[in-house]
Structure formats: C-alpha cells, structure tokens
Amino acid sequence: MEDLSSQLPTLDKYIGRIKRQQTEDKDCSKWDVEKGLPHLPVPDLDATLTKYLRCLEPIQSSEEFDRTKQLVDQFRAPKDIIGQRLQDMLIEHASKSENYAVDWWLEDMYLANPLPLPINSNPAFVLPQQHFANTEDYLKFIAKLISGILDYKVLIDGRALPIDRATSREKGQPLCMEQYYRLFSCYRMPDVPQDRLIQIRNSKVVHHQVEHVIVVYRNQFFVLSVVINFTRLDEDDIYSLLRRIVRMADDDPYASDDVGIYTSLPRRNWAHIRTELMKDSLNRDSLDLIERCIFIICLDQSESSNDSEDDGESVNFSKATKRDFVSLGEQILHGGRNTINAANRWYDKTMQFIIGTDGLFGLNYEHSPAEAIAVIQLIEHLFKYMEEKSRERFRRSKSLCELPVPHRLKWNLNNFLRQNLLVAKQSLQEAINNFDMRILKFTDYGKEFPKEHNMSPDAFVQMCLQFTYFKMYNKLVSTYESASTRRFHLGRVDNIRANTPEALLWARAMVDETGNISAAEKLRLFRQAMQAQTDLMVQNILGNGMDCHMLALKQIARDNNLPIPELFLDPGYALSNHFSLSTSQVTTNINDSFICYGAVVPDGYGCSYNVRSDYILFCISSFNNCSTTNSQEFAESLTDTLYEIRDLCTLVQRQQQTIALRRPSYAAKLVAQQSISSNSIHINEQNNNN
DSSP: OOOOHHHOHHHHHHHHHHHHHHHHOHHTTTOOOSSSSOOOOOOOHHHHEEEEEEEEETOOOHHHHHHHHHHHHHHHHHOOOOOHHHHHHHHHHTTTTTTTHHHHIIIIITOOOOOSBBEEEEEEEOOOOOOOOOOHHHHHHHHHHHHHHHHHHHHTTTTTOOOBBBBSSSTOHHHHHHHHTTTTEEEEEEOOOOOOEEOOOSSSSTTOOEEEEEEETTTEEEEEEEETTTEOOOOOHHHHHHHHHHHHHHHHHOOOOOGGGGGGGGGHHHHHHHOOOOOSSHHHHHHHHHHHHHEEEEEESSSSOOOOOOOOOOOOOOOOOOOHHHHHHHHHHSTTTTTTTSSSSSTSSSSEEEEEETEEEEEEOOOOOOOOOHHHHHHHHHHHHHOOOOOOOOOOOOOOOOOOOEEEEEOOHHHHHHHHHHHHHHHHHHHHHHHEEEEEEEEETTTHHHHTTTTTHHHHHHHHHHHHHHHHHSSEEEEEEEOOOOTTTTTOOEEOOOOEEEEEEEHHHHOOOOSOOOOOHHHHHHHHHHHHHHHHHHHTTTTTTHHHHHHHHHHHHHHOOOOHHHHHHHHHHHHHTTSEEEEEEEEOOSTTTTEEEOOTTTTTTEEEEEEEEEESEEEEEEETTTTTOOOOHHHHHHHHHHHHHHHHHHHHOOOOOOOOOOOOOHHHHHHHHHHHHHHHOOOOHHHOOO
C-alpha cells in the first residue's frame, strides 16, 4: 500500500488521532492487539439446555413444555449419550476451526433463506436528507461521497483500520475486524440449493488495479472506472463522468431493460434466471462487471415530481421538500411505493448507496457479510473523515487522465427473461403493498431516564417491547435480539432472548387488577426481568450463548450423517426459532438517521430502535396480510408502555407526590389501586378524568 502521508494526509491524521486515543486510554492499553483474538468457546452442554428450557417455558403450554422437557432430559441422559456424543464431536470440530459456528450460522441465517432480499433481509440505513440546488450540486455531492469512500477504502484494502474496542464487560478488549474487510469485496450470488457468498478480491493494493463503481440511473447500469492508466480519479473527474452518465440516460430514457428488478425475486427464482442470463456472452460480461464492482451508487428519481425545468434540468430541485421518515425508509428499503425506482437497484451487492434528487440519502446493504454495527461505524468514520477533509481544503493533484465515455451495460433478453421481468415487478409490488411500517419517535424521555434509575437503557427498552406484546396478545413469544461475539476470531452474533420467565412474571403483575401487587413489587419484578436480560446479554457476548450452540449440535449430526435427535424435530424447537419479535438496538450518532427492516416471520414484528439521550426512535414493521399484526397499534401500545414504566418508576420513587398522567393507561389504574390500598397517594378528581 502506498504511503498514506503522501497520498491522503487528512486520512492519515484522522486515523493517527484515533490510534493515539486508544494508546492513551487505560482500558485499551492493557490489551495486546498483536496477540490475536481467542476462538469462540463451545459452551457447557447442560448450561445451554437449561437456557433452552427457560426460553420455551414462558411461550409453551404446560403440556407442550412437559414434552420438550422430556426430550431435553433424554438428550442429556447418560444412558442415551447422544447429547454428549454430539458435544464431544463439536468440541473436536471447534479445535480444528477458526470459528466453529460461523459457517453453519451464515447458512442458516442467510444463505439457505429463500425469501427475497428487499424487506425480508437487506436493512435500510437512512441518512440525513440533503438539499441540492441543482444537478451540479447533486452530482458534486455524489462525487465527493465516492471519492471519500475510495479514500477510506485504502485503509480497508491495507487492513489498516484502527481496531474497535469493547465498551463494556472487559472494556478495551480488541474486537474482530473481519466484517469491515468484507464490505467492499463480497457479493451474494443466488444459487441452488442455497446462495453463495463470493469474495471478489483480496488484494492489499488498490491504486494500480482496474477498479470500478457501478452507477444506476433510470434503471440503467453504467461502469464508472475510478482508476485509469494506474491513476485514481479525483473528485472533478468523477463529477465529469457522473454528468456524462446522467446525460446519456436522460437522452435515452428507454434504453433500460429493468434487469435490476430480478434481484428482488425469491432467491431460487433469481438463481434460475441468472443461469439463463449467463447463457449469453453479453449478459455474462454485464453480470461480471456488476458482481466485481467495489460498490453501487443508485441515483434515484424524486417520488414527488419529475417535472422538467426550462433551463434543461431533468428535475425541478426547487420542489424538493422535507420528507417523513417512513417514506424515506421505504424508498431505501424497497424502492418506494410508487415503484419509480424499483428496478434502480442490485440487492445482491453488499454496499448500495442511494441518493435521490430530492435529497434522499441512505444505504441498502446485503446483510450476510457483516452486521449493522460494522456498517454504521464505517459510515460514521467516513462522514467524520469527509468533514475533516473539507476543512483541510486539501486538493488532490489533478489526475490528468483522458476520461473515457462511461460504459452502459447491455443485455440480451429472450422471451423467458422478459416474461420474468413482469413476474418480478408484480411480485415486488405485492410485497410493497403488504409491507406495513410505522416509525415512532418518543420524545418525552431518552436513555437518561433509565440511567437516572440505575437501569440499562437496552434492557429497559427490551422489557417495554415484551410488555407491549403481552398487552396486545396476552402472551410472550420468541424474541430475537442480536448480541455481538466480535471478541472472538470471526465472531458474528448470538441471540439474547428477552422472553424470559422473569419477563412473563413481571408482565402478569403489571396487568393484575386485584390490587394485591404493590407498585414497589411491580418495580422489583421489572428490575428482576431486566437483570435476567442483562445476564443473557453478558453470557452471549462472552461466547456462552445458546442459539449458535444448539444449531451447531444439530448441524454436526447432519454433517456426520447421524440421525437428527428428536429434540430438534420437536415443535418446541421450531417454536423457539419462530421469532415473532425480531429486535435490535442500532445506535448511530448521526442525527435523523435510523435503520429499518421487515419482520422475519409472516405473523411477526420487526423492531429496530435507537436510544438517544432525550428520545427513542422505533422502526416497527409487520405485514398487512396478517390479520393479527398491526404496526400502528403496536406503536400506540408501545407509547402507552413507555409512559406506564415512567409512571411506575416515578410512583415508587416519589410515594407522596401526585403523578401527572399524560393520558389514561394502565398507569392510571396502577395509581388508583395504590390510592385505595394505602391512602398514601392523593390524585384529584380532575387529573383522574384526564
């Protein structure tokens, strides 16, 4: 790799400052980053089976749970020895593996999943809406973005990123960085019986390779070469090429074959179509250029207006208005409800940046190479670097390249392929119509409130989600919350299951109408449920999670041609993996930014959340064709829950003080009960009627 100081002085200073901060930090300095990360441990078998029973006990009937418990006892009984035999085989496998769980987990979580990528798998990372005065302003922003990504990619190709450190539980511990190094070098290829994750390049040298970005505009795909004659293009050159691309597409708006829509199909359907495409050499060349590109830039048309201006602009920028979060999220997630940009995508590519003429800005990323935290931190670093680069007023020396005419990809589609274009468009439109997303920005408090009460903000929110579901359905369900295992080599995630027996006990206490459970007892049960959640989180991040271990025991039997144990054929095992609540905390410090995604089961909810100091942002999703789910009702019930928990904490903390309720809720009943039973709280008639 060429010397950073001579090529990218601002980047060199930015990274140097981060490394110095880590060196000076006492938590970071006690760890030897040269030592290498430990391997993911194989958890104790009895401990995993105990956790398995604990996650099923709150969601099964007593008869179902008794059956599952019998199977667990059989699995670990010494006379049967099947459980211990598989455990021993797994330990031996782990001793020879870099990470015993990651390949099986990747297959189960992503590659074997036949569902379409948009909505069901690829998350949308919505970034702050921009404002562009005209086409020049719009394209210069994109040129700056591309140039900044290419600068930062120098570090990725050289594997020179500052090492992330743990911020809790063994603070300062180095974390695995491999996910970052896959972001610009991986591609998810559709295949049968399952997809393949392809590593496109491994080179540590970027400057002298033939490198290109794919730009998609008006559903047409263009090759933007960023290295020409062994020289990286500067921002001005990139801007010039972008302007040519826009003119070419505007001059011939019907040149598109809309092939990007294929990538929105169910994975096996898309695999068969790709096989048919590959029979033609023209299609093969076009596919190869898309699959080998560094990343994709999607230039989206405005959903609100396509009016032309008198001065020749293809878009009336003056009509761009501030858009609501839902419309921004939907366009990044699946192209938007009016489908103008539905084919302006290639969902198989890991990094797909989307910029609309109305200021829409975000990222749709294919999830299999990396978790959200790697993507978020990369983007936050990139933004900070680009800001510092602008302040430095550093100008790269002119590339002095003779810029070629951008290459528009061409396709040769037979009747079968054209027929499937219509199928793909109809299928995506149905999926968009079926998708129900609501965004709740709760502004009455943020993470400072639970911290003031000595509570973990994440555990606080997780219990709020559990109680919200319980109020709506009078039960708990299997819940997914990812816990990073990056403290270990090639670590990805395991699952924190918030649906604990402690959560069920607390939820039942909260809706108790007998008046026999005091507010103090309800708060004690709430803290107990949060502690159970926190304990699971700690066990997961330290390598003792349940889900990856259970999956590995099942898969090692399969891979060694052993009969699958009855424990894994039990309906309880299927129920434990039917995540009716799929949740994740996706923290970003970029204002007006969030991540959203779809529910992972047809009758479930997806819920990402970002806990800021003074507000909490929830992105709630479900499907319209399910009669039992409703994102708006969930958001309203969740709002009530957040007030109820606030009032519960306040009630216990200030026993003699009148509580001002914003509106009737379970908290109102709670206060009334306490008033009757203890006469220690006085609520006037007016407040009681509000």
